[in-house]
Amino acid sequence: MTRAGQIRDAAETGGAEPEVPRDGPAITAGGLVKCFGDVRAIDGVDLEVETGTILGLLGPNGAGKTTVVRVLTTLLKPDSGAATVAGFDVLSEGAALREQIGLAGQYAAVDENLTGLENLTMVGRLYGMTRSRAKMRAWELLARFDLADAAKRPARTYSGGMRRRLDLTAALVADPPMLFLDEPTTGLDPRSRIALWETIESLVADGTTVLLTTQYLDEADRLADRIAVIDHGKVIADGTPDELKDRVGGEKLEVRLSEPGDADRAIELLVSMTDEQPVFEDGSVKLTVRRRKGAIVEAVQRLNQAGIGIDDLGLRRPTLDDVFLALTGHAAEVEDAGQVEV
Amino acid sequence: MRKLFADTMVIAERNLIRLPRSPDLLIAFTVQPIMFVLLFAYVFGGAISTPGYSYIDFLIPGIIVQNIAFGGFVTAVGLNEDLSKGLIDRFRSLPMARPAVLAGRTSADIVTNLLSALVLLVTGLIIGFRFDAGPLDILAGMALLLFFGYAFSWVFALFGLVVSSPEAASSVGFIVVFPLTFISSAFVPVESMPDGLRWFAEINPFTFMVDAMRALWLGAPAGNSIWGAFVWTVAILAVFAPVSVSRYRRAAVN
Numbered sequence A: 001m002t003r004a005g006q007i008r009d010a011a012e013t014g015g016a017e018p019e020v021p022r023d024g025p026a027i028t029a030g031g032l033v034k035c036f037g038d039v040r041a042i043d044g045v046d047l048e049v050e051t052g053t054i055l056g057l058l059g060p061n062g063a064g065k066t067t068v069v070r071v072l073t074t075l076l077k078p079d080s081g082a083a084t085v086a087g088f089d090v091l092s093e094g095a096a097l098r099e100q101i102g103l104a105g106q107y108a109a110v111d112e113n114l115t116g117l118e119n120l121t122m123v124g125r126l127y128g129m130t131r132s133r134a135k136m137r138a139w140e141l142l143a144r145f146d147l148a149d150a151a152k153r154p155a156r157t158y159s160g161g162m163r164r165r166l167d168l169t170a171a172l173v174a175d176p177p178m179l180f181l182d183e184p185t186t187g188l189d190p191r192s193r194i195a196l197w198e199t200i201e202s203l204v205a206d207g208t209t210v211l212l213t214t215q216y217l218d219e220a221d222r223l224a225d226r227i228a229v230i231d232h233g234k235v236i237a238d239g240t241p242d243e244l245k246d247r248v249g250g251e252k253l254e255v256r257l258s259e260p261g262d263a264d265r266a267i268e269l270l271v272s273m274t275d276e277q278p279v280f281e282d283g284s285v286k287l288t289v290r291r292r293k294g295a296i297v298e299a300v301q302r303l304n305q306a307g308i309g310i311d312d313l314g315l316r317r318p319t320l321d322d323v324f325l326a327l328t329g330h331a332a333e334v335e336d337a338g339q340v341e342v
Numbered sequence B: 001m002r003k004l005f006a007d008t009m010v011i012a013e014r015n016l017i018r019l020p021r022s023p024d025l026l027i028a029f030t031v032q033p034i035m036f037v038l039l040f041a042y043v044f045g046g047a048i049s050t051p052g053y054s055y056i057d058f059l060i061p062g063i064i065v066q067n068i069a070f071g072g073f074v075t076a077v078g079l080n081e082d083l084s085k086g087l088i089d090r091f092r093s094l095p096m097a098r099p100a101v102l103a104g105r106t107s108a109d110i111v112t113n114l115l116s117a118l119v120l121l122v123t124g125l126i127i128g129f130r131f132d133a134g135p136l137d138i139l140a141g142m143a144l145l146l147f148f149g150y151a152f153s154w155v156f157a158l159f160g161l162v163v164s165s166p167e168a169a170s171s172v173g174f175i176v177v178f179p180l181t182f183i184s185s186a187f188v189p190v191e192s193m194p195d196g197l198r199w200f201a202e203i204n205p206f207t208f209m210v211d212a213m214r215a216l217w218l219g220a221p222a223g224n225s226i227w228g229a230f231v232w233t234v235a236i237l238a239v240f241a242p243v244s245v246s247r248y249r250r251a252a253v254n
């Protein structure tokens, strides 16, 4: 369904004119603070997201990601600071703001006593659609998310991943210009994850803006135009994925040796290519090279001349894992897949 | 306003379509009132003297008022479940009229209350209850009864929003409402109570309500009971509906 269609629909059922997004950034936030008792869940968060882009909010457990999402979707009132979404103020223009957004929270919020179809139809009607349009839209989304077969079963009988998908489709029902997805792929199987990624990408190609939080660095790397790393309630770094990777340093050279016994000699031969001490891990010598160009040839020549056998060798850019580790001082904590709550 | 009405209907529908799928709820609405009527009629029936009426005639208006006041427990439990499952968050993020979640719930209760009251009434008729009134009075009694039940649904809505679990929601409701129904004219004549209780019973909304039902259904002297019941019901609504709505606006899942 088109956005214009939805707006026409809203005009039919509601009295007031539906609002359209205002010009300017899709999200602005300045100095957001929210405390729960002694816990400063977010502690001065600044954000700016351009329309039609994806911002990935990355951070360890308890960093404050969900709190940011809840403040921006008007579910929580910040203690101080200001924010707008689609140009509408979170504090004073909540009603108009909510016409612009779709939210899939961290834990699936579906009515277990209703069928998948009934759940989506209800949400569509609450966005102001007529019953028949809401139903049509529901079927369309159920088919896209592989839920058509289960459409007429109570959601109580759905698996965790199915509930999650149903919850995500509920956020998409009205095709809102601004989407908030809190850990959207947690608990999804690889196929559903990729399907969701593709859906998000095609929505963004049509102009939708997305804020998503994630624990999966590959997900942020693939989807996000910009990433904000958040820890202890503060944004500690932000930029494009490439900018963040550059910040943690150059390319890593990894040389797998045929004979682990050669490790010390290999390190001695390669040490002049780097500013740091090379390490030997998992059968490979690893070092951050000073210059990318010619690094592979150089390394091969040095080792060959010394008669050291090479099994495999590669140059890789730092991953967001490296970024995460360097910035927060600990690796991304991915929840045990078996304990995902929905 | 139109949006509020439309959204209320959507939520009411949501709460009603689950009914046929929840046998346990249906039992609560139907079997429980039948059981209560039979127990009271046959266990206490011989022991309580109710001058001017057979005990069954005296009992039915009382028990039907008690039953309808408890109908709101569905709202309390349901709202609390919605809170803990994050559904309230979903609703609060939608461009819907905010009071509609509560108004939809309480409106759905009117339907279940009517169902439950009819079951109770039919049971009463089978074991000997007889109206002594015209059809208009009977309908007026039914309308007043549903209105009273609706007001109590808002009381239960507040319970559902402030407590931490669905179990607590229904037990708090029970603890608050149960004594009120007993210290009233519902099951025994007020005149038979000791002074302190009797004073309380005479101003208790349940006494006004039960007396009003007896006036409308049995032709008992109305006194100020019908007006009293109406004023009490409006007062309960006027207090609990806004308080519940403002509580809902602030409600956040922990």
Ligand SMILES: Nc1ncnc2c1ncn2[C@@H]1O[C@H](COP(=O)(O)OP(=O)(O)OP(=O)(O)O)[C@@H](O)[C@H]1O
Pocket (backbone or CB within 6 Å): A036, A039, A040, A041, A042, A059, A060, A061, A062, A063, A064, A065, A066, A067, A068, A106, B253, B254
């Ligand atoms: N309703 C609440 N009451 C009390 N403390 C809260 C509440 N919500 C969040 N917090 C606290 O605020 C901090 C940030 O929580 P938040 O849920 O935003 O983290 P998160 O980054 O989403 O974590 P996760 O990756 O585990 O989802 C945590 O310390 C959390 O315990």
Ligand SMILES: [Mg+2]
Pocket (backbone or CB within 6 Å): A065, A066, A067, A106, A182
């Ligand atoms: Mg979270």
